[in-house]
Amino acid sequence: MLYAGLLTAVIILSGCEMNWNTLLTSGEQQATQAVKVEMDKLNQALLTATSQGDKAAIERLLAEGADIDATDSRGRTSAMIAVHSAQLDIFNLLVERGANINIRDNNLDNPLLFASAAGQLAFVKASIAAGADTTITNRFGGTALIPAADRGHVEIVKELLTTSDVNIDHVNRLGWTALLEAVILGDGGKKHQEIVKLLIEHKANVNLADHDGVTPLGHAKRHGYKEMIEMLTQAGGK
Incomplete structure (x- = not known):
């Protein structure tokens, strides 16, 4: 009887541990998703700021953690957008901040x-x-x-x-x-x-x-x- 009781307790505790791990995993997934959503917002804001030639916004967004090499729906990085919009000062700023200028867009440019x-x-x-x-x-x-x-x-x-x-x-x-x-x-x-x-x-x-x-x-x-x-x-x- 004692053995059976201990076995039951182990099974119950194991089940609790599994549920707890599942809860942790679910929580981690939600946290990861939340971070991704925020990063996507930052990256989109950076691409928009670049197209608008807003240096102050670019500097602020990079400081907040925006990915300088994030791409838009056409595969263009901020550096590429600066070239398309003929903004040499913005292009140079992005280069100074470490932009990867070798990345090709969807058109392989x-x-x-x-x-x-x-x-x-x-x-x-x-x-x-x-x-x-x-x-x-x-x-x-x-x-x-x-x-x-x-x-x-x-x-x-x-x-x-x-x-x-x-x-x-x-x-x-x-x-x-x-x-x-x-x-x-x-x-x-x-x-x-x-x-x-x-x-x-x-x-x-x-x-x-x-x-x-x-x-x-x-x-x-x-x-x-x-x-x-x-x-x-x-x-x-x-």
């Missing part, structure tokens, strides 16, 4: 990639100065140099070639380098001529062909771009 394609030289300079990773690629598999070259952004091409470690001969998923895109997607005008000149001066491989085996010179001839044909021929193009 980050500050350096977007700014290079959009012709935003100041943001390109700021991103390079902040140590942006030039090996990160966009949705076409290209580095920042490639869209800058095909869109005729001479100063950005020059900045990337002279102040960063970008790979001048990187090949994107289309099979094109910056030099190929400058010829294929360019208009053959002064800006694209200058870009071809810059790429040649910085030792781009003038004979690196596309997936079809066509070289930059071959494409220049197809388009009838006389100035480019001359430059590429003098550089050893075939």
Whole structure:
């Protein structure tokens, strides 16, 4: 009888312990959820403050624990929003506070990639100065140099070639380098001529062909771009 009573007591106590642990777990879950809700509010407020250019609010929210690299529904961090809204001072502030400028959004753009394609030289300079990773690629598999070259952004091409470690001969998923895109997607005008000149001066491989085996010179001839044909021929193009 004594043994049976002790066994019953152990079972009852064990049951109480299990219920107590369950209550603790439930309480912890509620506390965790409450913290998450508050963090989400802080992060959303930070993203809003960034879009509005409210420096004081940004500083306050970061001090309160907002995640500087939190993203919006488009996958944009505050740093990326600053680039989209052309707020260089806000971008620099976020960089100073430790923002990760290499994070890509849902469109596979980050500050350096977007700014290079959009012709935003100041943001390109700021991103390079902040140590942006030039090996990160966009949705076409290209580095920042490639869209800058095909869109005729001479100063950005020059900045990337002279102040960063970008790979001048990187090949994107289309099979094109910056030099190929400058010829294929360019208009053959002064800006694209200058870009071809810059790429040649910085030792781009003038004979690196596309997936079809066509070289930059071959494409220049197809388009009838006389100035480019001359430059590429003098550089050893075939």
